[in-house]
Amino acid sequence: MTEGILFDVKRYAVHDGPGIRTTVFLQGCPLACRWCHNPESQAMSPEDPVRTDGTEAVGRRVGVEEVMAEIERDVPFYDESGGGVTFSGGEPLAQPEFLAAVLDHCGRHAIHRAVDTCGYAPRQTLLEIARRTDLFLYDLKVIDPRRHAEWTGVDNEPIHANLAALCETEVRIELRMPVVPGITDTDANLRQLVALVEALPRRPPLRLLPYHRAAMDKHRRFGLHIPLPDTPEPSEEHLREIRRILTSSEIMVVP
Numbered sequence: 001m002t003e004g005i006l007f008d009v010k011r012y013a014v015h016d017g018p019g020i021r022t023t024v025f026l027q028g029c030p031l032a033c034r035w036c037h038n039p040e041s042q043a044m045s046p047e048d049p050v051r052t053d054g055t056e057a058v059g060r061r062v063g064v065e066e067v068m069a070e071i072e073r074d075v076p077f078y079d080e081s082g083g084g085v086t087f088s089g090g091e092p093l094a095q096p097e098f099l100a101a102v103l104d105h106c107g108r109h110a111i112h113r114a115v116d117t118c119g120y121a122p123r124q125t126l127l128e129i130a131r132r133t134d135l136f137l138y139d140l141k142v143i144d145p146r147r148h149a150e151w152t153g154v155d156n157e158p159i160h161a162n163l164a165a166l167c168e169t170e171v172r173i174e175l176r177m178p179v180v181p182g183i184t185d186t187d188a189n190l191r192q193l194v195a196l197v198e199a200l201p202r203r204p205p206l207r208l209l210p211y212h213r214a215a216m217d218k219h220r221r222f223g224l225h226i227p228l229p230d231t232p233e234p235s236e237e238h239l240r241e242i243r244r245i246l247t248s249s250e251i252m253v254v255p
């Protein structure tokens with residue numbers, strides 16, 4: 001039986017794709033972004049998850065049937081709102097067999113499927129999942145490779161190459177950029193983002209995700225090092241300015 005490791009399920013989500021959605025958070029991520037909202041989701045090994053209180057593990061093993069039962073509970077909301085299920089994390093592509101099995105089940109029940117990914121996965125995995133997905137929410141963070149490695153712990157070359165390959169398929173894509181003041185919102189990073197998107201085989205729309213300091217509260221709660229103690233949340237005015245810069249290029253910024 002195919003099993004996966006979840007660390008959370010959020011109902012009635014309205015920012016993870018169209019309509020009202022159930023967001024299923026899978027445990028494990030190959031990145032370690034310093035602004036991560038879900039640091040407790042990063043541990044890759046189910047046997048060694050970050051623990052909330054020294055005894056209770058965050059992630060839990062589930063079978064496909066169990067997670068489908070959670071997803072199907074909300075079908076009336078999906079039907080009314082044009083919603084569906086979104087797989088997030090962690091990094092959902094880090095559990096490809098489980099993800100593919102659940103996506104196939106959702107497909108058989110005509111449930112809209114979104115996958116929220118950092119794009120750091122083997123190309124074959126990404127394309128196999130793309131065949132089973134209606135919408136990709138694809139994160140772009142820091143474009144310069146050296147700075148990306150510094151802030152997330154990994155090289156971004158495979159992420160950019162995977163995005164270009166995904167753009168060659170028919171799957172719908174929404175790009176997402178976390179706006180982390182002083183890190184992703186610099187003039188240089190915005191310029192490089194525009195250049196990267198303009199060079200893609202097609203230009204998906206892009207949504208800005210403002211950084212929230214709540215992430216740091218979680219680091220504190222889990223007894224983790226506080227990586228960005230002084231980074232503020234971006235103001236509305238600052239977000240408007242970034243939108244203006246990006247829309248003056250060929251990028252469509254989702255409101």
Ligand code: SF4
Nearest residue numbers: 029031033036090118
């Ligand atoms: S890719 Fe997402 S889940 Fe993974 S470390 Fe970065 S912010 Fe956290």
